[in-house]
Amino acid sequence: MMREGGTATSRGGGRPSDAEIAELLAAGAGAPSSHNSQPWRLRWHAGAIEVHGDPARRLPAADPDGRELRLACGAALVNVRLAVRAQGRRAHTQLVPDPDDPWFLGRVRPGGPLPPTGWESELAAAVHRRHTDRHPFDGRPLPPVLRDQLTRASWRENCRLVVVGDVVQRRRLLELTAEAHRRQQADPAFVAEWERWIGHEARSEDGLPPAHARRSPRPDHAWRPRDFGGAIADDDRLAGAEDAAEDQPTIAVVASYEDGVLAHVRAGQAMQQVLLTATARGVGASFVAPPLEVPDIRAQVRAVLGGVVWPQVVLRLGWGRPVHPTPRRTTAV
Ligand SMILES: Cc1cc2nc3c(=O)[nH]c(=O)nc-3n(C[C@H](O)[C@H](O)[C@H](O)COP(=O)(O)O)c2cc1C
Incomplete structure (x- = not known):
């Protein structure tokens, strides 16, 4: 993880503090990934959390074209976006397909103050509670x-x-x-x-x-x-x-x-x-x-x-x- 710039401020206003940036990075890293390969590099750069795919963490046999790598990075972007919202800021997500930098997949830029909705707070709280559940389920259908x-x-x-x-x-x-x-x-x-x-x-x-x-x-x-x-x-x-x-x-x-x-x-x-x-x-x-x-x-x-x-x-x-x-x-x- 890399960090550039950043100053200490209160929640919901101005630039995120170092502790807040650490929360955003940890939220991104909580995403699921095939074989738990965590095929991303997350960094704070130029006022945004950037999500880069990490080719060194690809799974060439299971995922030769990097599709699952990009799924995992998309999941990381959502986690970061929700964490920004939970900190009381607007979250501007930008997907950045760039043929010259095919591993740079997206960024989330924290914006001005805006309290999260109830549902955003619930989803943000689920980020670190979500785990892949391989147990047998109990057979009751989903309503x-x-x-x-x-x-x-x-x-x-x-x-x-x-x-x-x-x-x-x-x-x-x-x-x-x-x-x-x-x-x-x-x-x-x-x-x-x-x-x-x-x-x-x-x-x-x-x-x-x-x-x-x-x-x-x-x-x-x-x-x-x-x-x-x-x-x-x-x-x-x-x-x-x-x-x-x-x-x-x-x-x-x-x-x-x-x-x-x-x-x-x-x-x-x-x-x-x-x-x-x-x-x-x-x-x-x-x-x-x-x-x-x-x-x-x-x-x-x-x-x-x-x-x-x-x-x-x-x-x-x-x-x-x-x-x-x-x-x-x-x-x-
Ligand atoms: C695209 C993708 C494919 C996955 N395929 C499998 C799978 O076939 N079997 C499995 O048990 N888990 C699979 N997983 C779950 C990962 O093993 C799991 O996300 C990872 O170990 C991290 O654990 P967590 O999801 O509990 O955070 C997959 C996850 C992703 C994102």
Whole structure:
């Protein structure tokens, strides 16, 4: 993390103090990312928090074109924006697609005083409470009003949330997920990359360290491919009975109308709006990434959804339980 300039002032007016900037950076760093790779560089520069993708933290096997990296950076932008609002300032977000600097993805500039709305405060409070919930859900469906709220969360960033309710569509998506997972597990480059990030003693600030994950995934559950298992799952007294209640989780796809650098950042923003809304309402969420990481299977998922929108993230949603946080890199100002 880098810092330039900055003076001490009170909340809601003038330039943020160092402590406030540290809060903004920490909020950005709380975003989810594939393998907890945290593929961003966040810095305070010229009066704004900048979000840069970090190519050194890309996952070439799982994410060869950097799409998931940009999703994670979009999520970081939303977290920063909400943290600025929680500090009582206007937040001006700018996405900055620039062919000469393809890793510079966006910035949030704190503006003049403006108290947050109640809903912004709730979402901001969810930033550090949100954790990926891989537990089995308890089988109760999400009420329609909540689904509507999640759908609107995605609209706020000009993306659709497609809830996959149709039995035939769900079955097809499940088949595609299993096929993608099987292919990835048979790919030595994917497995080697997994082993670099997951279950490593040496990693205490990124990846999924042994306290959170075993080096090899547990036998997979249909909607929870890449279930990392590990110590948290070992504590899980439901371990034996878990699949009885799972699973009719709500499966929802964040989808964009285009598919390029900007669309990926926007979809990451929509993903985070959905995730934070879920957290604020006590709903757990995890990711079903494999079917969108294998290009020809992603094309088939797109066809399953009607062929118009571009699927960006498949989410599994339901009533979960408290989850332990994963580590983050230090966010020094
Ligand atoms: C694009 C994307 C894909 C992900 N794919 C998976 C996945 O396939 N399986 C999984 O268990 N978690 C997946 N995750 C969740 C990350 O592992 C998680 O965000 C990271 O470990 C940080 O933990 P947190 O979300 O609890 O903060 C994904 C996250 C993102 C943003």
